[in-house]
Amino acid sequence: MHISIIGSGNVATHLASGFVNAGHTIVQVISQNIKNAQELATKVNAKADNSVLNLSKQAQVVLLCVPDNQIERLANLLPKANYILLHTAGSISMDVLAGAAHFGVFYPLQSFSKKVPVNLAEVPFCLEANRPETLEIIKKLASELSHQIYFLNSNQRKQCHLAAVFANNFTNHMYTIAADILAEKNLPFELLQPLIFETAHKIKKTSPREAQTGPAKRNDSVVMQAHMKQLNSDKLEKLYRFVSNSIIDYNKDN
Amino acid sequence: MHISIIGSGNVATHLASGFVNAGHTIVQVISQNIKNAQELATKVNAKADNSVLNLSKQAQVVLLCVPDNQIERLANLLPKANYILLHTAGSISMDVLAGAAHFGVFYPLQSFSKKVPVNLAEVPFCLEANRPETLEIIKKLASELSHQIYFLNSNQRKQCHLAAVFANNFTNHMYTIAADILAEKNLPFELLQPLIFETAHKIKKTSPREAQTGPAKRNDSVVMQAHMKQLNSDKLEKLYRFVSNSIIDYNKDN
Numbered sequence: 062m063h064i065s066i067i068g069s070g071n072v073a074t075h076l077a078s079g080f081v082n083a084g085h086t087i088v089q090v091i092s093q094n095i096k097n098a099q100e101l102a103t104k105v106n107a108k109a110d111n112s113v114l115n116l117s118k119q120a121q122v123v124l125l126c127v128p129d130n131q132i133e134r135l136a137n138l139l140p141k142a143n144y145i146l147l148h149t150a151g152s153i154s155m156d157v158l159a160g161a162a163h164f165g166v167f168y169p170l171q172s173f174s175k176k177v178p179v180n181l182a183e184v185p186f187c188l189e190a191n192r193p194e195t196l197e198i199i200k201k202l203a204s205e206l207s208h209q210i211y212f213l214n215s216n217q218r219k220q221c222h223l224a225a226v227f228a229n230n231f232t233n234h235m236y237t238i239a240a241d242i243l244a245e246k247n248l249p250f251e252l253l254q255p256l257i258f259e260t261a262h263k264i265k266k267t268s269p270r271e272a273q274t275g276p277a278k279r280n281d282s283v284v285m286q287a288h289m290k291q292l293n294s295d296k297l298e299k300l301y302r303f304v305s306n307s308i309i310d311y312n313k314d315n
Numbered sequence: 316m317h318i319s320i321i322g323s324g325n326v327a328t329h330l331a332s333g334f335v336n337a338g339h340t341i342v343q344v345i346s347q348n349i350k351n352a353q354e355l356a357t358k359v360n361a362k363a364d365n366s367v368l369n370l371s372k373q374a375q376v377v378l379l380c381v382p383d384n385q386i387e388r389l390a391n392l393l394p395k396a397n398y399i400l401l402h403t404a405g406s407i408s409m410d411v412l413a414g415a416a417h418f419g420v421f422y423p424l425q426s427f428s429k430k431v432p433v434n435l436a437e438v439p440f441c442l443e444a445n446r447p448e449t450l451e452i453i454k455k456l457a458s459e460l461s462h463q464i465y466f467l468n469s470n471q472r473k474q475c476h477l478a479a480v481f482a483n484n485f486t487n488h489m490y491t492i493a494a495d496i497l498a499e500k501n502l503p504f505e506l507l508q509p510l511i512f513e514t515a516h517k518i519k520k521t522s523p524r525e526a527q528t529g530p531a532k533r534n535d536s537v538v539m540q541a542h543m544k545q546l547n548s549d550k551l552e553k554l555y556r557f558v559s560n561s562i563i564d565y566n567k568d569n
Contacts, residue, residue, distance in 0.1 A: 129538065152538060171510055172528055177517055183509050211506065220500045221507075223542050228493040228507045229514045230529030231558045232486045237523040237565065239482040246474045252465065253475075253482045254519060255437050256425055260483045261515035263431055265508060269491040274426055275484030284383065284406060288477050296564060303557050304485045310550060311491065 062202065063088045063119045065144075066107075067135060068126035069097035071173035072149050076126065076206075077105045079181045083205040088117045113138050120144050122202070124167065125158075133157040145195055151222030154215040155189050165190030165199055168218055169207075172229050185209040187218050238297065245293075270311075277308035316456065317342045317373045319398075320361075321389060322380035323351035325427035326403050330380065330460075331359045333435045337459040342371045367392050374398050376456070378421065387411040399449055405476030408469040409443050419444030419453050422472055423461075426483050439463040441472050492551065499547075524565075531562035 062085050066073050069092035077087050087107040092098035095111040102109035108117070113135050116123065123139065125132055125148040132148050136158050139146070146161035151168050158164035166189040173179060186203040188210060190196035196212070203210050213221065236257065240250045263272045276284040285305055289298045316339050320327050323346035331341050341361040346352035349365040356363035362371070367389050370377065377393065379386055379402040386402050390412050393400065400415035405422050412418035422441040427433060440457040442464060444450035450466070457464050467475065490511065494504045517526045530538035539559055543552045 129535075152541065170506060172513055172517070174517065174521070174526070177520060179513065185506050185509060187506075209509075213502075217500050217502060219545065220496060221502060223545055224493040224496040224502075224507060225510055226529055226542060226555075227489045227496065228511050230527070230531060230562070231489045232511070232514055233518075233523050233527050234531075234558060234562050234565070235481045235485045235489065236518055237527060239478040240523055242474060242478040242481065246471050248467075248471060248475060248478075250518075250522070252424060252439050252441075253478060255439060255463075256479055256483050257486070257515050257518070259426055259433065260486055261511050263426070263428065264487075264490055264504075264511070266431060267428070268504070269487050269494055272428070273484070273487050273491060275480055277484060277488075281383075287406065288480060291473065291477055296561065300557065300561050301480075303554065304488060307550065307554050308484070308488050311488070 062086070062121045063117075064122045064124060065089045065091065065117055065120035066101070066124050066126060067091045067113060069094065069101045070126060071175050072169065073124075073126035074101055074104075074175055075173045075179055075181065076124065076149070076169070077101060077107075079206045080202075081105045085202075085205075088119045091116070114140065116140050116142075118142065122147065122199075124149065129153050136160060145190075145198060147199065151187075151225065152219050154219075155191070156215070159191070163191065163195045165195055166215070166218065167199055167203065168213075168221075170221060170225060172225075181206045182208055185211055187211045187213040187221060189214060189218065238300075242292075273308065273312075275308070277305035278312060280309055280312070316340070316375045317371075318376045318378060319343045319345065319371055319374035320355070320378050320380060321345045321367060323348065323355045324380060325429050326423065327378075327380035328355055328358075328429055329427045329433055329435065330378065330403070330423070331355060331361075333460045334456075335359045339456075339459075342373045345370070368394065370394050370396075372396065376401065376453075378403065383407050390414060399444075399452060401453065405441075405479065406473050408473075409445070410469070413445070417445065417449045419449055420469070420472065421453055421457065422467075422475075424475060424479060426479075435460045436462055439465055441465045441467040441475060443468055443472065492554070496546075527562065527566075529562070531559035532566060534563055534566070 064087050066077050087105040089108045090098045090102040091110045098109040122145045129150050145163040146158050147165050147167040155166050168187040169184045171184040184207050186207050292298050320331050341359040343362045344352045344356040345364045352363040376399045383404050399417040400412050401419050401421040409420050420443040423438045425438040438461050440461050546552050
């Protein structure tokens with residue numbers, strides 16, 4: 062298929078390469094920042110442009126890979142034609158694209174960084190479309206990139222996105238604090254990497270609820286008090302208390 | 316070497332098997348719960364006992380794998396002899412073993428479950444001993460199990476243990492909440508597993524501070540407000556706000 066990509070960030074970069082590897086043609090990369098557009102366009106053998114008003118007439122699929130708050134505005138600016146208009150955002154409703162004849166959502170549930178290669182084949186793609194024929198087309202497109210295809214409505218997708226904030230953003234913040242705690246005593250972060258991998262690995266075999274361990278799970282107030290003293294920071298002490306209490310509550314409630 | 320293991324839980328189980336695989340002899344497994352002692356003793360071809368008063372005279376190394384609050388009491392009950400007495404706890408000082416002639420700490424920085432196999436070769440072992448000769452002996456012992464040996468004093472080890480609470484216990488709690496958020500809309504937890512692995516994987520290549528993404532990192536209050544509404548739980552809303560504010564603070568401070 063002939064695909065126009067709007068955006069030149071992490072999602073645009075990984076999906077554009079994935080489509081090219083699957084044999085599709087990226088006809089253009091559009092980004093307000095023409096330098097970024099050119100950089101990605103060169104990689105995927107496409108033309109670069111800096112305005113959605115110049116959308117190529119060749120485009121059969123137009124993929125919006127832009128910040129959430131830009132999706133609706135850019136969708137409304139696009140020249141009308143017979144293409145399928147897709148966005149790639151977890152928390153934005155499909156309906157913001159309803160000005161197009163054919164539209165849908167193509168949401169990869171993964172955290173992308175430009176520098177870190179991702180195996181798209183293992184990324185869950187959450188799909189939604191305004192018509193069954195359109196869903197069929199984007200299902201075929203997604204299944205050329207990944208083995209994991211899910212059909213989710215906008216509500217379910219929003220729920221996934223919220224869950225991902227806990228599983229990814231909040232988890233990564235815990236890693237950051239752990240790294241700082243080690244650095245304070247000149248200890249290397251690599252000390253924790255096997256534990257972090259094991260924590261992520263274990264939940265393939267057992268539910269995270271069953272995998273929970275530690276002083277809060279045991280309600281061991283002696284260790285928790287000692288830890289909070291040791292933290293040497295009011296903010297971190299509060300966070301420690303708050304998350305520990307949440308673990309204790311979860312134990313009680315469930 | 317001839318090793319007596321006190322305890323029959325997760326750490327005892329994994330270390331006993333590791334020592335046997337490395338060619339050592341477990342002479343006995345001692346646990347108040349004689350059934351558990353027998354179960355592990357059978358696995359590693361050792362005798363079982365239910366009292367530390369019956370410590371074998373053959374023991375060259377005595378390894379305490381018991382809850383933190385039992386270590387000192389059991390150490391003081393043990394008959395005196397020329398063995399090396401070790402505990403395996405992150406947050407307990409080496410000095411609680413000072414009644415023995417030779418003593419030290421043999422702390423594997425990993426979360427063990429009986430059912431889940433662990434590759435000990437990749438587990439960091441944090442060692443400490445009261446004398447250089449003793450440290451040499453336990454260093455040799457640890458290096459037969461693992462490639463990763465660290466020499467940490469009791470203060471540094473306590474700091475590691477605190478960091479591990481954030482990296483493992485708190486992270487696992489975030490997974491639990493994420494699983495519940497998905498379950499609420501009948502969505503499978505497997506949807507998040509690739510994201511969780513990628514989150515754990517990324518920090519091998521980049522620091523967690525640099526890897527941070529999400530609405531709190533962008534200070535995107537529209538998305539955060541929407542998420543808190545969506546959570547449908549006062550407790551989870553508070554937790555979301557608290558962790559998000561911590562991410563925002565970290566961004567400001569650093």
